[in-house]
Amino acid sequence: xxxxxxxxxxxxxxxxxxxxxxxxxxxxxxxxxxxxxxxxxxxxxxxxxxxxxxxxxxxxxxxxxxxxxxxxxxxxxxxxxxxxxxxxxxxxxxxxxxxxxxxxxxxxxxxxxxxxxxxxxxxxxxxxxxxx
Amino acid sequence: xxxxxxxxxxxxxxxxxxxxxxxxxxxxxxxxxxxxxxxxxxxxxxxxxxxxxxxxxxxxxxxxxxxxxxxxxxxxxxxxxxxxxxxxxxxxxxxxxxxxxxxxxxxxxxxxxxxxxxxxxxxxxxxxxxxx
Numbered sequence: 701x702x703x704x705x706x707x708x709x710x711x712x713x714x715x716x717x718x719x720x721x722x723x724x725x726x727x728x729x730x731x732x733x734x735x736x737x738x739x740x741x742x743x744x745x746x747x748x749x750x751x752x753x754x755x756x757x758x759x760x761x762x763x764x765x766x767x768x769x770x771x772x773x774x775x776x777x778x779x780x781x782x783x784x785x786x787x788x789x790x791x792x793x794x795x796x797x798x799x800x801x802x803x804x805x806x807x808x809x810x811x812x813x814x815x816x817x818x819x820x821x822x823x824x825x826x827x828x829x830x831x832x
Numbered sequence: 833x834x835x836x837x838x839x840x841x842x843x844x845x846x847x848x849x850x851x852x853x854x855x856x857x858x859x860x861x862x863x864x865x866x867x868x869x870x871x872x873x874x875x876x877x878x879x880x881x882x883x884x885x886x887x888x889x890x891x892x893x894x895x896x897x898x899x900x901x902x903x904x905x906x907x908x909x910x911x912x913x914x915x916x917x918x919x920x921x922x923x924x925x926x927x928x929x930x931x932x933x934x935x936x937x938x939x940x941x942x943x944x945x946x947x948x949x950x951x952x953x954x955x956x957x958x959x960x961x962x963x964x
Contacts, residue, residue, distance in 0.1 A: 722941070723857040726953070728960065776960050798959055805952040809854065813945035820937040821858070827930055828860065828908050 720825040722817050724810050732775030738768050739806045742799050745769075745781055749792035772802070852957040854949050856942050864907030870900050871938045874931050877901075877913055881924035904934065 725735040744754035755765035772780045780799035785791040795803070857867040876886035887897035904912045912931035917923040927935070 719861045721859050721861075722945075723859050724945070725855040725857070726956065727853050727855050728956075729851045729853075801959055802956070805956050809945075809949040809952045812948035813854075813856070813941075816944035816948050817941040820941045824858065824860075824934070824937050827933055 719828065720821045722810075722814050722821060724806075724813055726806065726809070728775045732771065734772065734775070734802065734806060738772060739803055741765055741768055742772075742780060742795060742803050745793055746795050746800070746803070749794060751781065751793050772799075776802075851960065852953045854942075854946050854953060856938075856945055858938065858941070860907045864903065866904065866907070866934065866938060870904060871935055873897055873900055874904075874912060874927060874935050877925055878927050878932070878935070881926060883913065883925050904931075908934075 723736060725733055727733055741754055741758060744757055745751055748754050748757065751765050751769065752762045755762050758765070769781055776798055778798050779796050780802060781793050782796050783791065783793050855868060857865055859865055873886055873890060873892075876889050877883055880886050880889065883897050883901065884894045887894050890897070901913055908930055910930050911928050912934060913925050914928050915923065915925050
């Protein structure tokens with residue numbers, strides 16, 4: 701889709717250590733997609749309290765980060781982040797309950813799916829290793 | 833990646849019936865990807881005994897189908913299809929054991945992952961449905 705996706709994913713989620721690994725995406729009709737890039741962005745927004753700081757750590761532009769966040773909001777019909785004012789840092793951005801749920805559910809699915817896939821991935825990995 | 837991917841997937845594997853569904857991709861280092869489009873192509877080659885017939889049912893060019901098959905072979909270091917001669921139809925193409933294993937393991941992972949993800953996807957689906 702866009703050139704930065706793969707490096708973001710690598711940055712956001714290091715390989716499981718194997719040569720063969722599983723990537724998950726949640727498709728929301730009619731055309732929403734929630735994959736590792738958007739989830740990592742939400743996690744970094746939660747961590748840094750700012751879209752621009754999160755974008756920087758993922759080597760993407762603020763504009764692109766905002767577009768991803770906006771895609772999620774359109775897809776679910778509600779915002780996934782919210783601006784808040786005040787405090788020592790002069791305000792910032794945090795996840796809404798929906799934003800937090802998305803991260804939680806995605807990571808839970810990923811954990812269970814990888815566990816369920818483990819033996820199958822190992823078999824594929826050895827198919828690859830035993831090539832002549 | 834390429835414009836035809838989504839329609840191939842839709843054609844190859846109808847939606848689970850839900851608004852929210854799971855898509856899986858197996859990533860093979862350094863840059864191989866095995867997703868629903870390539871798996872559906874292998875299944876159709878097995879079904880039709882021909883790359884060109886399989887390509888036609890997926891509305892893709894022979895050349896594109898061949899490139900996908902070739903990507904898989906490079907990724908695993910061995911061919912996933914093999915030409916065979918003779919018989920009433922004058923020969924054709926079938927899957928190698930590796931090609932068959934890829935389909936089997938991918939579909940097994942998909943089945944287990946979807947089962948494991950079910951309750952989480954239902955929660956996300958209701959997050960979306962209850963939007964105000």
